Amino acid sequence: MINQMQKKVLMLALRAGELMMKSGAESYRVEDTIARICRACRIPNVEVFATPTGIFLSLDEGSEESDTHTFIKRIKGSSIDLTRISRINHFSREFTSTDLSVDAGIVILEDIAAGKPYPLPVRLLGAGLVASFFALIFQGSYPDFFCAFLAGASSYLLSVFLDKLETNLFIRGFCCCAAATIVALAMFAAGLGSNLNSVIIGSIMIFLPGVALTNAVRDTLAGDMISGTSKGIEAVIIAVSIASGVGVTIKLWTLAGGVF
Amino acid sequence: MIWAFFFSFCSTIGFSILFHVPKKLLPAAGLVGGLGWLTYTYFIDAGSGSILACFAGSCVVAVVSDLFSRIFKDAATIFIIPGILPLVPGAGMYYTMLAILKGNVDETASIGTETLLMAGSIAVALLVVASVIKLLVMIGRNLSANQRP
Numbered sequence: 328m329i330n331q332m333q334k335k336v337l338m339l340a341l342r343a344g345e346l347m348m349k350s351g352a353e354s355y356r357v358e359d360t361i362a363r364i365c366r367a368c369r370i371p372n373v374e375v376f377a378t379p380t381g382i383f384l385s386l387d388e389g390s391e392e393s394d395t396h397t398f399i400k401r402i403k404g405s406s407i408d409l410t411r412i413s414r415i416n417h418f419s420r421e422f423t424s425t426d427l428s429v430d431a432g433i434v435i436l437e438d439i440a441a442g443k444p445y446p447l448p449v450r451l452l453g454a455g456l457v458a459s460f461f462a463l464i465f466q467g468s469y470p471d472f473f474c475a476f477l478a479g480a481s482s483y484l485l486s487v488f489l490d491k492l493e494t495n496l497f498i499r500g501f502c503c504c505a506a507a508t509i510v511a512l513a514m515f516a517a518g519l520g521s522n523l524n525s526v527i528i529g530s531i532m533i534f535l536p537g538v539a540l541t542n543a544v545r546d547t548l549a550g551d552m553i554s555g556t557s558k559g560i561e562a563v564i565i566a567v568s569i570a571s572g573v574g575v576t577i578k579l580w581t582l583a584g585g586v587f
Numbered sequence: 588m589i590w591a592f593f594f595s596f597c598s599t600i601g602f603s604i605l606f607h608v609p610k611k612l613l614p615a616a617g618l619v620g621g622l623g624w625l626t627y628t629y630f631i632d633a634g635s636g637s638i639l640a641c642f643a644g645s646c647v648v649a650v651v652s653d654l655f656s657r658i659f660k661d662a663a664t665i666f667i668i669p670g671i672l673p674l675v676p677g678a679g680m681y682y683t684m685l686a687i688l689k690g691n692v693d694e695t696a697s698i699g700t701e702t703l704l705m706a707g708s709i710a711v712a713l714l715v716v717a718s719v720i721k722l723l724v725m726i727g728r729n730l731s732a733n734q735r736p
Contacts, residue, residue, distance in 0.1 A: 351606075351664075351668070352662075352664065353664065356662070356664075407605075407606045407607070407668070408606070408607045409603075409606050409607055409608045409609070409664070409665045409668065409669075410607045410608065410609045411607070412662055412664060412665065413609055413612075413661050413662060413665055416661065416662050444607045445604055445607060449604060450604060450605055452601075452604070453600075453601040453602070453603075453604030453605045454601065454605060455601070456597055456598060456600065456601030456604070457598045457601035457602055457605070458601075460594045460595070460597045460598035460601070461594075461598050461673075461677075463590075463594050464591065464594045464595065464598070464624075464673075465678055483605075524681070524682075527681060528677055528678045528681050531677055531680075531681065532598070532672070532673075532675075532677045533605070535672065535675045535677050535680075536675075537668065537671055537672040537675045538606075538668050540671075540675065540706060540709065540710065541664075541667055541668055541671050541709075541710075541713060543710070544709075544710040544713050544714055545664075545713065545717070547714075548713075548714050548717055548718070566680060569680065570680055570681075570683070570684045573681065573684055574684045574687065574688055577684075577685075577688060578688055
C-alpha cells in the first residue's frame, strides 16, 4: 500500500521534472531537482533516471513494511522556456530549505506551468530582431535589414502555426526555412535588398539547433550518455532539415527560371 | 567592432525573447551573446581561423554565463543558451548547402568540414570551461574547509 503523502510527493516531483524537461533543461538538473524534492519530504531512497523522452522515478521509504514504488512519466513535445526553468529552480530551493507543504508546492507548480511565453507580437519582433541583425552581421545593407526582418518574422509565424498542428521536427524546420527563403527570394526579385545570402542566413539563424547542441554537450559531460546522444541526433536532424529546406527552395526557384 | 557588438547584442536579445528569458535578465543575456561574438570577431581580425575564433568566443560565453549565474543566482543555462547562438555556424551551413547545389564537391567538403568543426569547437569549449570551473570550485571548497579549525 502506498500512503497518500508519498503519492503526493511523487506527483509533485514528477510534475516539476516534466516541466523542466519540456522547457529545455539538462537531464542532470532534472534528476537533481526530483531527488532533492523527494529527500526534502523525508524519503531517503530515491533513484531517478531522466531522459528527454521520459522520466523514471523509484523510491522507498526505507522502513520495514514499506514497498518500493516506481513511476514512469512519458514526456511528449517540448518548447524552450527559460523562465520556467528559472522559476522551478527557485521553487525547488525554497521547497527544500523551508517547510512548505506539498499541497502548497503543487499550487505553485501549476502556477508556473500556466505561465505563458511572451505575447505573439513581441515574439515576432524577437524573431525579426534576430534575422535582421544577423543580416547586418553578415555584410547586409540597410534594405537587407528590413527584408530579413520580414522574412524572419513571417517564417516564425509559420513555425508557431506548425507547432499548433504538432508536426514533427523535420517538417517544421524544412517548411519554416523554405518559407523564409521564398520570402527572401521574392523580395529580392522585387528589387528590394542587395545581399540575398545575408537575408537568408539571418532568417535561418532563428531555427538553428543551438539549444539541442549545448544541452547535448552538457548532458554528455554530466555522464548522461542516452540524453546526450538523443539531443545530439536532434541537433543533426534539425540542421539537415534547415539545409534541405533552403536548398530545395533555391533549386526549384532556379529551375522555374528565377534569378539567383 | 562596436557595431559587431551592438548587432549581436540585439540579436541575442531577440533569441532571449523567443526562449522566454525572464524580463530582468534580458540585458544580461544580450551582453553574454555580444561579448561572445566580440571575441569571435577579434580573433578573426587578428588573423586566426574561424574554428579557433569560435572556440574562444564560446569560452567567453561559458565563463561570463557562469559569472552571471552566480551574480543573479540563477541557472547558467539561461545565459548560455541564447549566448551561444550567434556562434552556431548558420552561415557555414548555408554555404555548404549552396556548394552542394552547385555540384562542387571540393567546396562542399572544405566548407562542410569547417562548419562541423566550428560546431564541435563550441561543444568542446563549453565542456572545457565547465570542467575547469567545477575543478576550481572543488579546490576552493577544499581550501576553505581546511582553513576552518
